[in-house]
Amino acid sequence: MHIIKRRYVDTMQGLGGLGPFADDVDAPRESDPYGWSRWFASLFAIYETDRMITLDLPWWNVAATREIADFLGARGNARVFEYGSGASTVWLAQRCGEIVTVEHDKPWLDKFQRQTKGHDNVSLLYRPIDNGPDAYVKAIDEFDGEFDMIVIDGRHRSSCLKQAESRLKRGGIVVFDDSGRxxxxxxxxxxxxKETRHFGRSYCVPYPDYTSLLRHGER
Structure with a gap:
């Protein structure tokens, strides 16, 4: 299965640099971010964060992304904590007041030092997990106060969710990606x-996938 996945990724990345597909990858940011054209372009940007940033997309379910964008737009100067850095880090930085992102993979994080340059509202944290997940999972507790949004899209997601529950502002949301696993x-x-589970068209992949949004229930 891993070999098949690797071949698929290599094929799509290769096609992304060829002829008409290259134009799709560089589709104008003004096009509908939730439309089929932008989604199709994202297929050739799988694991290519530079291309995803150009497309101004995170690697989430499309319907969930729309709801998250609406939430951030209505929230104004939202404060975000993210487990697992990616194209979503830049996407969020362009829509929130402050984002703290924690990553366990140093070479991957180093790439985002460049990709987040110019976004003064981004704090990048490196917390390795070689000696256990505690430093990574508990990185959120290095900061005071609550967060409007907490994104769980990295390692040790179940533990991160448990850690995040008490740090979520009333009325805020937890974004839990790949929630169908x-x-x-x-x-x-x-x-x-309380979970709202989105299933269907998702960026970067040709098959339907899950992203869940979790909120506090009614008092």
Whole structure:
């Protein structure tokens, strides 16, 4: 399965640099971010964060992305914490007041030192997990106060969700990506937060996938 996935990624990245596909990858940012054209372009940008940033897209479910954008637009100067850096880091930085992102992979994070240059509202944290996940999972507790949004899209997601629950501002949301994976369902369903589960067209992949939004229930 890993070999098939690797071949698919290599093929799509290769096609992304050829002829008519190159134009799709560099589709104008003014086009509908939730439309089929921008989604199609994202297929050739899989694991290519520079291209995803050019397209101004995160690697999430399309419907969930629309809801998140609406939330941030209505929230104004939102404060965001993100487990797992990616194209979403820049996408969020352009829509929130402050974002703190924690990453366990140093070479991957080093790339984002360049990609987030010019975004003064981004704080990048390196917390390795070689000796256990605690420093990574508990990185959120290095900061005072609550967050309007917490994104869980990296390692040890179940533990991150448990850690995040008490740090979420009332009325805020937790974005839990790849929430259809069986290993995450117990943590999500056992959470004190209420889940809205989006399934369907997702950026970068040709198959439908899940992104869940979790909120505090009614008082």
């Amino acid at each position: 069986s290993r995450y369902r117990g943590a999500i369903e056992g959470s004190a937060l």
